[in-house]
Amino acid sequence: MKDFVNILDHSTAELESLLARCADLKTRLQTGVADRLLIGRRLMTIFEKPSTRTRVSLEAAAASMGATAITQEMIGGTRLGEREPIKDIARVISRYVDLIAIRTFEHSIVKTFAEWADVPVINTLSDYSHPTQAMADIMTIREHLGTEKGKTLAFIGDGNNVARSLASAAGLLGMRFVIASPKGFELDGDFTAKHAKKCPQADFQQVRDAAQAVADANIIYTDVWASMGQEEEAQARREQFAEYQVNTALLAKAPPDCIIMHDLPAHRGEEITDEAIESANSVVFDQAENRMHFYRGLFAELLAE
Ligand code: CP
Ligand code: NVA
Numbered sequence: 001m002k003d004f005v006n007i008l009d010h011s012t013a014e015l016e017s018l019l020a021r022c023a024d025l026k027t028r029l030q031t032g033v034a035d036r037l038l039i040g041r042r043l044m045t046i047f048e049k050p051s052t053r054t055r056v057s058l059e060a061a062a063a064s065m066g067a068t069a070i071t072q073e074m075i076g077g078t079r080l081g082e083r084e085p086i087k088d089i090a091r092v093i094s095r096y097v098d099l100i101a102i103r104t105f106e107h108s109i110v111k112t113f114a115e116w117a118d119v120p121v122i123n124t125l126s127d128y129s130h131p132t133q134a135m136a137d138i139m140t141i142r143e144h145l146g147t148e149k150g151k152t153l154a155f156i157g158d159g160n161n162v163a164r165s166l167a168s169a170a171g172l173l174g175m176r177f178v179i180a181s182p183k184g185f186e187l188d189g190d191f192t193a194k195h196a197k198k199c200p201q202a203d204f205q206q207v208r209d210a211a212q213a214v215a216d217a218n219i220i221y222t223d224v225w226a227s228m229g230q231e232e233e234a235q236a237r238r239e240q241f242a243e244y245q246v247n248t249a250l251l252a253k254a255p256p257d258c259i260i261m262h263d264l265p266a267h268r269g270e271e272i273t274d275e276a277i278e279s280a281n282s283v284v285f286d287q288a289e290n291r292m293h294f295y296r297g298l299f300a301e302l303l304a305e
Contacts, residue, residue, distance in 0.1 A: 001301055003114040003121045007131045007168035008198045015135070015172055022139055022297025029064065029296070037304045039066035044097040045124070048074045048104040049228045053264060053291050054124045054132070058101055061295035070097065080109055090116035098303055102126075105229055120302040127161060127229060133263050134165035136294035137221075138173060140287045144259050145218055149174040154217035154254075156180050156210050157244050157271055158237075159187035162223045162263050167191075171199030178205045180213035182240050210244050214254035221261040222246045222271045238270060247273040251281075259283050 001014055010018075025035055043062050047055060055071065062069040080086055080102075090113045093100055099120045102110050107128035114121040123131055141148045153170055155163050159181050167187060170177035179187060186206050187195075195204065207213050214220055225241040226234040246260065260272075260282040268274045277284060 001120075004131060004298055004302070005110055005114050005121065005123045006129050007134060007165055007172065008194060010172070012172045015169070018297060018301050019135070019138060019142070021300055022135075022294050023142070025296045025300060026139075026290075026293040029293070034064060035296075035300075036064075036066035037300055038062070038098075041065075041067040041099070041303060042097040043067055043069045043099045043101065043299070044093050045069055045071045045101040046074065046080070046103070047071065047124075048080060048102075049125065050075060051103060051124075053288050054103060057288075057292035058124065058295055061292045061299060064292075065296060065299060067098075067299070080104060086112045087116040089113075090121075091118070094118040099299065122298065122302075125161060125228075127227070129165045129168075130161045130263070131165045131168070132291065132294055132298065133162055134169045135298075136290040137166065137261060137263070137287055138169050138175075139290040139294060140261070140283055141175075141219060141259075143286065143290075144283055150176070151218040152176040152178060152216055153219040153221055154178045154180065154213040156213060156220065156222045156246055156250070157241060158185050158223065158225055158227070159206075160223060160227050163187060164191050166221065167195060167204060168199075171195055171202035171204060176203040176205075178207060178213045178217070180207050180210040180244065182244060183208070185240070210250055211253045214250060214258070217254050217258050219259050219261055220246055220251070220254055223263055224265070224267055225271050241271065245271060245273065246276045248275055251276060251279075257281075261287055264288055 045058050059069040094117045100117055101122040101124045103124040105127050107126040110123045110126050138148055167177045225237040262284045266272050
């Protein structure tokens with residue numbers, strides 16, 4: 001594995017081995033073994049969008065393994081590619097650091113970095129996908145439900161970056177994936193075609209009705225209605241997604257032991273109610289914690305050999 005840009009770029013065996021490594025390093029850390037596998041290594045993280053979990057979990061993961069993270073925030077400033085071509089930035093940074101992590105808008109920016117950088121590149125969210133989130137979420141599902149295999153994840157809301165990555169992980173790891181979205185906000189045809197080609201056996205369904213999606217769900221997952229970069233659409237989306245809120249009425253139609261997931265930050269009162277996110281079924285803070293444990297395993301996979 002050179003880069004981690006999209007989950008569908010990888011095989012089931014690669015994902016399984018990565019997840020096993022993440023779980024092992026997590027257990028070891030919890031029992032006091034620090035595994036400082038990256039002493040003296042340098043990681044560069046670039047953010048064109050805001051972040052709390054990703055930024056801090058990346059830096060904490062790096063610190064815990066003995067590496068130094070150098071963070072460049074470009075929020076409100078120059079866009080990547082404006083001052084000089086991305087292929088030049090990628091080659092320059094490769095001379096300074098051992099790994100590059102990027103959060104940006106256009107997915108093509110991450111791909112150009114991966115193509116030109118001599119060091120591993122991690123996609124820490126683009127408009128297209130959020131693969132490290134979905135993989136950390138699989139860790140959380142394993143911890144709470146034993147396995148993701150044969151379970152049903154019902155995603156309620158926008159067919160966005162997080163939904164694409166969860167559907168990809170589900171397809172490769174044997175989890176059923178159902179998404180309920182309003183008309184016009186389904187997962188796009190280009191993605192579903194790629195998904196079907198890579199995971200022909202996947203149990204993957206797109207429906208309109210949120211109640212239908214949650215009826216036999218083991219996991220109910222939601223994300224913001226307007227993602228970063230879509231702020232101008234937020235008001236219109238509040239109306240378009242009104243029927244897609246994870247709330248007590250929807251949960252009453254789901255199995256009582258289903259877990260509730262959200263990648264955070266949550267807009268309480270929009271895609272999820274305060275009551276749902278604070279309920280005993282919610283595992284959102286375990287998800288947030290696993291972002292760090294997933295990065296530790298991913299760094300080990302990309303750098304330690
Ligand atoms: N879930 C997630 O990626 O959170 P941040 O935007 O805070 O990094
Ligand atoms: N879909 C959201 C995820 C945030 C972690 C966004 O892109 O803003």
